[in-house]
Amino acid sequence: MTLFLRKGLKFVTHIVLLIGLLSCGGSGSSNANDDSAKAMAYVEEVVEIMRSNVYTRYEVDWNALENAVYTLAANASNIAETDLAIYEALKRINTNHSFIRKVDGSVIYYSELDCTQDIQALTVDDENIGYIRIDGFSGSNQEAINFAESIQNSIKEQDNGMLIGWIVDLRFNTGGNMWPMIAGIGPLLGNETYGYFIDPDEQTSSWGYENGSSVVNGNAVTTVNSPYQLSEDFPKIAVLSSKRLGSSGEATLISFKKLSNVRMFGTESCGVSTSNREFVLSNGSSLILSTAVMADREFEKYGVPVPVDESVADEAVYSAAVDWLYNR
Numbered sequence: 001m002t003l004f005l006r007k008g009l010k011f012v013t014h015i016v017l018l019i020g021l022l023s024c025g026g027s028g029s030s031n032a033n034d035d036s037a038k039a040m041a042y043v044e045e046v047v048e049i050m051r052s053n054v055y056t057r058y059e060v061d062w063n064a065l066e067n068a069v070y071t072l073a074a075n076a077s078n079i080a081e082t083d084l085a086i087y088e089a090l091k092r093i094n095t096n097h098s099f100i101r102k103v104d105g106s107v108i109y110y111s112e113l114d115c116t117q118d119i120q121a122l123t124v125d126d127e128n129i130g131y132i133r134i135d136g137f138s139g140s141n142q143e144a145i146n147f148a149e150s151i152q153n154s155i156k157e158q159d160n161g162m163l164i165g166w167i168v169d170l171r172f173n174t175g176g177n178m179w180p181m182i183a184g185i186g187p188l189l190g191n192e193t194y195g196y197f198i199d200p201d202e203q204t205s206s207w208g209y210e211n212g213s214s215v216v217n218g219n220a221v222t223t224v225n226s227p228y229q230l231s232e233d234f235p236k237i238a239v240l241s242s243k244r245l246g247s248s249g250e251a252t253l254i255s256f257k258k259l260s261n262v263r264m265f266g267t268e269s270c271g272v273s274t275s276n277r278e279f280v281l282s283n284g285s286s287l288i289l290s291t292a293v294m295a296d297r298e299f300e301k302y303g304v305p306v307p308v309d310e311s312v313a314d315e316a317v318y319s320a321a322v323d324w325l326y327n328r
Helices: 030-053 062-073 079-093 141-158 178-189 248-255 314-327
Strands: 002-004 018-020 099-101 107-109 129-133 165-169 192-198 204-210 213-216 219-223 237-241 262-266 274-280 286-296
Touching (some): 030 079, 129 141, 178 192, 192 248, 248 286
Parallel strands (some): 237 262
Antiparallel strands (some): 213 219
């Protein structure tokens, strides 16, 4: 029997929270005892990785977490019956972004965020304005390069030297792999650092763009084959945001923060502006754990919904952006 728990889970549409009901049992045989011991060891493994790496580790009451989680796991006769204990641990670390991906592909995920919003695709027919829509992305390395190049090619095709500015539409971007997104927007923002990941001990890693590559700490991640250079530096850019915008999409949004030629319209983002790291567990599952918060180029930390400059309903977001591009 399967229990579908969706408490607050409205952010990543491709994640299904699949949690098995705990049941008491066990034959008393040595095999059953071994399986029970493996189940508890698995839960302890997850908790210890969380304790050492989660970005909220200095805020969590670890004694309370252990008491609650180990109590739920006490009667588990195998690893499959530890799901409720793992769910409780995810709840108590309070990241709204961490999850377990099990070997069978199902996911245990906890979030209190409501990141739903009705939004409509835009038809932009103003020849004086460039329009770039960047949705979420996941895929192979070559697909990442293709994705980044498609963004740069779209910029190149529209950049006729006569535009009054650009609209960058991130409203549909629910996340995935940020690096092709950053490589794609490089011509608009140029060679520089766009933001930072900051862990609980204030250790920082930078992200940005250099000569066709998205970079982390200066090291290339996704590189386009023929990088484009904008005809005019420092153009006016209106960025569109929504509550659907999350995770790597928020990193892309933050990349436009603190620039005098940029203004953001719509609604604040989802609020999972944190960096996730994968830890492969002993049973082959993966713990995807939030280990740092995102910060902008001036080191302002987020980890929460990223605000916009002008809060505008979705049906008015395009006209507000166009008005700013033309008149301000």
